Amino acid sequence: MKIQQVSVFLENKSGRLSEPCRALADAGINILTLALADTQQFGILRLIVRDWKRATEVLEQAGCVVNVTEVIATEVPDRPGGLADLLNVFENAEINIEYMYAFTYRSDDKAVMIFRFEDTDAAISAMQKADVSVVNSVELYSRAGD
Amino acid sequence: MAELWHDAGCTFHPLSASDYLPQEQLRALQLHRLRAIVARAYDNVVLYRRHMVERGLTPDDIRSLDDIRRLPFTVKDDLRDSYPFGLFASPMSEVIRVHASSGTTGKPTVVAYTREDLDVWSGVMARTFAACGCQRGDIIQNAYGYGLFTGGLGAHYGAEALGATVIPISGGNTERQIMVLKDFGVTAVCCTPSYFLHIIECAQELGVDLRDLPLRIGVFGAEPWTDGMRQRIEPAAGIKAYDMYGLSEIIGPGVASECRAQDGLHIFEDHFYPEIIDPETREVLPDGEEGELVLTTLSKRAMPLLRYRTRDITTLYTEPCPCGRTVRRMRRVDRRSDDMFIIRGVNVYPSQVETALLQVEGTLPHYQIILTREDGLDRMTVEVEVTSEVFSDRVGAMEAVRQKLAHAIDHVLGIRVNLRLVEPNAIERSAGKARRVIDKRKL
Numbered sequence: 256m257k258i259q260q261v262s263v264f265l266e267n268k269s270g271r272l273s274e275p276c277r278a279l280a281d282a283g284i285n286i287l288t289l290a291l292a293d294t295q296q297f298g299i300l301r302l303i304v305r306d307w308k309r310a311t312e313v314l315e316q317a318g319c320v321v322n323v324t325e326v327i328a329t330e331v332p333d334r335p336g337g338l339a340d341l342l343n344v345f346e347n348a349e350i351n352i353e354y355m356y357a358f359t360y361r362s363d364d365k366a367v368m369i370f371r372f373e374d375t376d377a378a379i380s381a382m383q384k385a386d387v388s389v390v391n392s393v394e395l396y397s398r399a400g401d
Numbered sequence: 402m403a404e405l406w407h408d409a410g411c412t413f414h415p416l417s418a419s420d421y422l423p424q425e426q427l428r429a430l431q432l433h434r435l436r437a438i439v440a441r442a443y444d445n446v447v448l449y450r451r452h453m454v455e456r457g458l459t460p461d462d463i464r465s466l467d468d469i470r471r472l473p474f475t476v477k478d479d480l481r482d483s484y485p486f487g488l489f490a491s492p493m494s495e496v497i498r499v500h501a502s503s504g505t506t507g508k509p510t511v512v513a514y515t516r517e518d519l520d521v522w523s524g525v526m527a528r529t530f531a532a533c534g535c536q537r538g539d540i541i542q543n544a545y546g547y548g549l550f551t552g553g554l555g556a557h558y559g560a561e562a563l564g565a566t567v568i569p570i571s572g573g574n575t576e577r578q579i580m581v582l583k584d585f586g587v588t589a590v591c592c593t594p595s596y597f598l599h600i601i602e603c604a605q606e607l608g609v610d611l612r613d614l615p616l617r618i619g620v621f622g623a624e625p626w627t628d629g630m631r632q633r634i635e636p637a638a639g640i641k642a643y644d645m646y647g648l649s650e651i652i653g654p655g656v657a658s659e660c661r662a663q664d665g666l667h668i669f670e671d672h673f674y675p676e677i678i679d680p681e682t683r684e685v686l687p688d689g690e691e692g693e694l695v696l697t698t699l700s701k702r703a704m705p706l707l708r709y710r711t712r713d714i715t716t717l718y719t720e721p722c723p724c725g726r727t728v729r730r731m732r733r734v735d736r737r738s739d740d741m742f743i744i745r746g747v748n749v750y751p752s753q754v755e756t757a758l759l760q761v762e763g764t765l766p767h768y769q770i771i772l773t774r775e776d777g778l779d780r781m782t783v784e785v786e787v788t789s790e791v792f793s794d795r796v797g798a799m800e801a802v803r804q805k806l807a808h809a810i811d812h813v814l815g816i817r818v819n820l821r822l823v824e825p826n827a828i829e830r831s832a833g834k835a836r837r838v839i840d841k842r843k844l
Binding site: 260262264265266271292294296297299301318319320321322324353354371 | 787788789792793794795796797799800803821822823824825826827
């Protein structure tokens, strides 16, 4: 149900992003999707990869500070209002979203979004109550064709 | 005292006997030696004779220890001005060793030793190791640099005089240091504290847990460090970390050392006479007050130094130590009066920044202070390396860490600083002394 997301600390300087990407590439690890948060001072690279344990090792060996957090992947109907309806579910259940980002592929008429919640378990139960489908990791990785 | 000895499993080393002299006997010995060294300096060194003649003094005017205050101070520039051999009080035929300290500007400072001087040096370094709980049978890895720098050979001779086994590995090549620590069953290590932090990090990267090794003692010195660093080093390496103090002008390492109480450094006062002065007014301050340490070599033959201003800031204290040593203690030196920089009219020591960073939980003291001047305004940037303990995937959490660190510094210094979080190992590590301040201001 929960997906492990790997985050990497980056200095806000040119060329900083390529280093962790190169390390993963050299280790033959495919990035399924990613999101980059940046401030004036620093950036945080968030990655979804199939073998997050190995990715963590590879990145740490490359000298990165790495953090693993649980996120949730869910399908969002690919039509106007699809995301708004989903966000309603969280709003009604008073669940805070830390951040979210989209997956790089979609299946049928659905997009896949990654959500990072303050309280992951509360989010899952709210989604189940509202019949929102949560994509588990096996399904996610096979759909992503990795 | 008895308990401490038992804890240490220590045997008393005869060289340490002078650490326990009764006060009266120690003061009598100091006066006797002071009179002799002043006479030797007056008779053999042009600079001292000139200083004393200018003040209408002769060696006979030194009748009590307090009379030392009648003598002028000696400063680093006096050593530079007499480069290379101008302050020697012995003919070269009696000088069997010279060392030199790295000069950051131009010429180095040269120091000299006779055979007797080397014996004294070995003795005080043996007393240093003994005070830190080392003894015959210990295997000491000496990672101080060998060469012109006094650290390497000073520690080497002292460890040999103690009867320990010395591994003269010198500084650098950290992977080999770790291999030797592990394979040779090393029980004590000596180097700069910042280099040992580097060794700890490298060992972790190599998958070597220093806590599993027989290593139990670290004798660290040659740069200011703090209790915060000690609290990081000790649990990470499973050792007791002791501070020692010395400077090449006086003899090298071996001027003072912590004991197992880890509460101040015992000065080997029978050879080095300490005073504390106000660095501004040059007034001598009573024991217990903070100021600049001034040292007089009481037994040095090749190059006596009278009232040498060390620039190190400390306090002397006379309270009895649980270890039983009677020589006075000095508080650990965590700053130098010339490390100090002035920004927007405020005097700042790097150690104050370190204290502030340590107050914020989970922060390692890998930091660097960068001073710049933009449009006539001084700016202070503190770069702090991010560690996995504080790293979060949430921008808000990282911004909070950054602000907490900036506020802690602001709180201690009263100066707003620009705090930058940087990637691990972004700050250059040195095998020698850590470079804490980079001043890019063009003054």
